[in-house]
Amino acid sequence: MEAVSSLQGGSLAPSGATAKARFIEVTKRFGTDANSVQALESISLDIAEGAFVCLVGPSGCGKSTLLNILAGFETSTTGETLMDGVPVRGPDARRGVVFQQGALFTWMSVRDNVAFGPIATGKSAAEAGRIADRFLEMVGLSGFAKRYPYELSGGMQQRVGIARALANDPEILLMDEPFAALDAQTRELLQEEIKTIWQSTRKTILWITHSIEEALFLATDIVVMSARPGRIKARLRPDFALSKDPAIVASAEFVRMKAEIFTLLREESLAAQRQESER
Numbered sequence: 001m002e003a004v005s006s007l008q009g010g011s012l013a014p015s016g017a018t019a020k021a022r023f024i025e026v027t028k029r030f031g032t033d034a035n036s037v038q039a040l041e042s043i044s045l046d047i048a049e050g051a052f053v054c055l056v057g058p059s060g061c062g063k064s065t066l067l068n069i070l071a072g073f074e075t076s077t078t079g080e081t082l083m084d085g086v087p088v089r090g091p092d093a094r095r096g097v098v099f100q101q102g103a104l105f106t107w108m109s110v111r112d113n114v115a116f117g118p119i120a121t122g123k124s125a126a127e128a129g130r131i132a133d134r135f136l137e138m139v140g141l142s143g144f145a146k147r148y149p150y151e152l153s154g155g156m157q158q159r160v161g162i163a164r165a166l167a168n169d170p171e172i173l174l175m176d177e178p179f180a181a182l183d184a185q186t187r188e189l190l191q192e193e194i195k196t197i198w199q200s201t202r203k204t205i206l207w208i209t210h211s212i213e214e215a216l217f218l219a220t221d222i223v224v225m226s227a228r229p230g231r232i233k234a235r236l237r238p239d240f241a242l243s244k245d246p247a248i249v250a251s252a253e254f255v256r257m258k259a260e261i262f263t264l265l266r267e268e269s270l271a272a273q274r275q276e277s278e279r
């Protein structure tokens with residue numbers, strides 16, 4: 001495990017690696033009057049191609065705001081956000097987004113939901129169907145292709161959302177607490193599933209979570225953010241992302257790193273609570 005602590009941010013790209021995405025001195029302020037809120041402050045961060053980066057931090061620290069800036073849903077107040085060296089100016093099919101809720105089309109079958117993106121980008125119905133079948137098999141839902149979203153559990157709906165994002169073949173996957181609403185057992189199983197998918201595709205992933213265990217289990221890189229205004233407090237590189245053993249969570253190193261991150265986050269969570277009480 002490699003750990004680097006900083007309040008100024010920095011590179012997550014190993015020496016010689018290509019930065020797939022880059023935040024350069026990014027700030028974000030909501031509003032312009034006396035009640036405006038500084039959500040992000042001087043975020044500089046490189047994300048290497050093929051990395052699985054998890055953002056963790058107290059509620060309200062700007063994690064989702066940072067993800068939305070890279071998605072193109074928000075613009076930074078100052079600074080610049082790049083993908084492959086080109087400024088992000090808006091949403092782009094090369095960046096796929098998965099939210100806490102699947103946001104599926106309820107009137108479409110599971111298969112049609114997954115095939116929607118490929119059809120929208122010019123694929124024939126037959127080719128889009130083959131793509132949908134491939135990714136439904138990857139997330140273990142081949143047997144539910146003809147079902148509708150309302151017939152699925154929450155965990156299954158999230159799997160459809162992940163398959164739909166993958167079907168568009170994005171270069172970066174942006175995932176905002178996709179398992180937050182699921183029960184613990186389903187969440188653990190889907191963590192194993194998403195890790196297997198990442199190990200086989202090596203997509204670049206930016207993932208938001210409040211779960212330290214989830215971050216350690218999945219990530220090649222963990223970014224710990226401070227209380228608002230969000231800054232980078234620490235960056236860690238655990239060694240568990242390539243492991244195929246779910247029991248790795250019981251290892252001494254995993255437990256040690258979990259305690260380290262817990263301490264970092266507790267300091268910031270207490271600071272966030274003080275901010276709320278002073279408003």
